[in-house]
Amino acid sequence: MNRNGVLRITNLTKEYGAVRAVDRISFHVNAGEVVGLLGPNGAGKTTTINMILGILEPTGGLIEVLDRGLAGHRSEVAKGINFAAVYAHMPANLTVLQNLRVFGLLYEVKGLKQRIASLLREFDLEDLAKTKAGLLSSGELSRLNLAKAVINRPRLLLLDEPTASLDPSVSSLIRERIRQYAKTTGAGILWTSHNMNEIEAVCDRVLFLSRGRILLEGDPRTLAADHGKKDLEALFIAVAREPLRLVEQ
Amino acid sequence: MMSLSRISAIFLRQIFLFRGNPVRLVSIFLWLVIDVIQWGFISKYLGSLGQATFSFITVILGAIILWEFMARVQQGIMMAFLEDIWTQNFINFFASPLKIREYLGGLVLTSVTTSVAAFLIMVAIAGAAFGYSVLKIGLFLVPSMVMLLIFGIAMGIFVSAMVFRLGPSAEWLGWPIPLVLSVFAGVYYPLSALPGSLRAFARLVPPSYVFQTLRAVLASGIAPAHLFADLVTGFSLSAAYLVGASYFFVTIYKRNLRSGSIARFNAEAL
Numbered sequence: 001m002n003r004n005g006v007l008r009i010t011n012l013t014k015e016y017g018a019v020r021a022v023d024r025i026s027f028h029v030n031a032g033e034v035v036g037l038l039g040p041n042g043a044g045k046t047t048t049i050n051m052i053l054g055i056l057e058p059t060g061g062l063i064e065v066l067d068r069g070l071a072g073h074r075s076e077v078a079k080g081i082n083f084a085a086v087y088a089h090m091p092a093n094l095t096v097l098q099n100l101r102v103f104g105l106l107y108e109v110k111g112l113k114q115r116i117a118s119l120l121r122e123f124d125l126e127d128l129a130k131t132k133a134g135l136l137s138s139g140e141l142s143r144l145n146l147a148k149a150v151i152n153r154p155r156l157l158l159l160d161e162p163t164a165s166l167d168p169s170v171s172s173l174i175r176e177r178i179r180q181y182a183k184t185t186g187a188g189i190l191w192t193s194h195n196m197n198e199i200e201a202v203c204d205r206v207l208f209l210s211r212g213r214i215l216l217e218g219d220p221r222t223l224a225a226d227h228g229k230k231d232l233e234a235l236f237i238a239v240a241r242e243p244l245r246l247v248e249q
Numbered sequence: 250m251m252s253l254s255r256i257s258a259i260f261l262r263q264i265f266l267f268r269g270n271p272v273r274l275v276s277i278f279l280w281l282v283i284d285v286i287q288w289g290f291i292s293k294y295l296g297s298l299g300q301a302t303f304s305f306i307t308v309i310l311g312a313i314i315l316w317e318f319m320a321r322v323q324q325g326i327m328m329a330f331l332e333d334i335w336t337q338n339f340i341n342f343f344a345s346p347l348k349i350r351e352y353l354g355g356l357v358l359t360s361v362t363t364s365v366a367a368f369l370i371m372v373a374i375a376g377a378a379f380g381y382s383v384l385k386i387g388l389f390l391v392p393s394m395v396m397l398l399i400f401g402i403a404m405g406i407f408v409s410a411m412v413f414r415l416g417p418s419a420e421w422l423g424w425p426i427p428l429v430l431s432v433f434a435g436v437y438y439p440l441s442a443l444p445g446s447l448r449a450f451a452r453l454v455p456p457s458y459v460f461q462t463l464r465a466v467l468a469s470g471i472a473p474a475h476l477f478a479d480l481v482t483g484f485s486l487s488a489a490y491l492v493g494a495s496y497f498f499v500t501i502y503k504r505n506l507r508s509g510s511i512a513r514f515n516a517e518a519l
Contacts, residue, residue, distance in 0.1 A: 056512065
């Protein structure tokens with residue numbers, strides 16, 4: 001891995017019986033870089049993220065975070081990773097403050113009290129500190145998920161559709177915070193989304209996944225034109241509908 | 250190396266639930282209180298019949314308190330585990346540096362804390378309502394409680410592993426276990442009351458050694474000759490079940506990592 005690499009994936013594969021959900025993919029994420037992982041539903045994005053998180057065992061391949069293999073060192077490696085995903089719920093019957101305390105202890109955060117106070121300010125959650133997570137609105141819950149996702153100052157942040165179902169104002173705020181986090185901490189970020197405008201605004205590089213394979217890779221601002229499409233959304237649709245034709249081109 | 254910080258996170262998560270909703274405490278203690286009161290009156294009534302040669306209250310109430318303690322340990326672990334299923338926490342928890350043995354350690358710590366509190370409440374009620382003191386059991390109380398604690402933990406982990414394997418809908422498996430085991434443990438009657446084949450099975454149930462000896466200690470006031478052998482056998486069996494249940498849980502966890510069930514558990518819990 002080069003000096004700036006925070007994540008390197010080599011020939012990662014996941015099979016469920018005869019079905020190959022992820023098929024020998026290789027990619028990397030550099031420090032301070034935001035990489036978009038795109039693809040239609042069922043392309044293998046969440047499977048890939050779950051394997052990097054260590055909650056799904058790969059059938060083959062290698063996952064290295066900060067030059068350390070995940071296999072056999074999951075707990076140690078996980079200290080430098082965190083994530084937020086629409087499908088991963090925070091305990092709804094705990095308050096915002098209690099949730100951050102529990103996750104701060106899970107990640108063994110030093111100076112936890114001060115860290116929580118700073119996150120509550122940063123994510124505008126101070127007035128909601130004693131509100132149960134289950135009573136928060138979608139936007140508030142997303143802010144809590146993100147506060148939890150950066151509580152351990154991760155060097156690798158995985159975001160699986162972090163702005164799904166949010167209004168444009170909250171989405172914009174979240175994008176801004178994440179860009180700022182990558183810039184100020186040098187963390188690498190792997191981001192999945194179905195919002196192509198968002199991807200263009202946030203990501204430095206994108207990977208298009210289709211049927212478990214990486215089909216295309218490049219700069220989100222030029223990739224569409226490189227493949228004769230008017231914008232990233234048109235390219236996404238082509239990847240979803242006729243991936244083989246796109247590869248032949 | 251186990252991290253105390255991560256174990257305390259799992260423990261604290263459960264304590265926050267009790268603090269946030271005191272009704273949860275009622276659900277733990279109410280049934281135990283009712284059990285002690287009900288069996289106290291039954292024992293008192295039985296003692297008043299015929300020519301009883303020993304105090305029913307001393308024998309039955311002591312056994313009930315110890316049995317409920319064990320059942321509470323088992324259900325405490327299962328409830329804490331189910332709470333994480335119901336609130337769909339697995340992805341967030343298992344994607345953190347939390348190790349599976351730390352997670353189990355947190356569940357056990359939660360259960361032991363609430364079970365000891367439940368035990369003290371049962372002792373207080375038995376004393377206030379029926380003048381019964383658990384100290385009548387004498388020094389035998391200490392190894393009895395430790396053995397029941399170990400067996401209760403083993404059963405709690407085993408049931409949680411079953412739910413982990415079969416899915417949230419399998420939670421019903423955990424509830425009747427204390428009732429089923431009580432048939433073979435000799436809580437309410439001596440093992441000699443069982444037919445031969447069931448008695449052989451009872452020998453594999455560690456609490457049967459506790460209650461068999463307890464009955465002998467309370468009836469005669471002196472330690473029976475088989476006390477030491479019973480303790481060694483009961484402890485050995487309990488330890489073996491604990492190791493077996495923990496191994497089973499870890500095996501299921503690894504299987505779920507391969508199959509992707511940890512992520513899918515979220516969906517099934519809905």
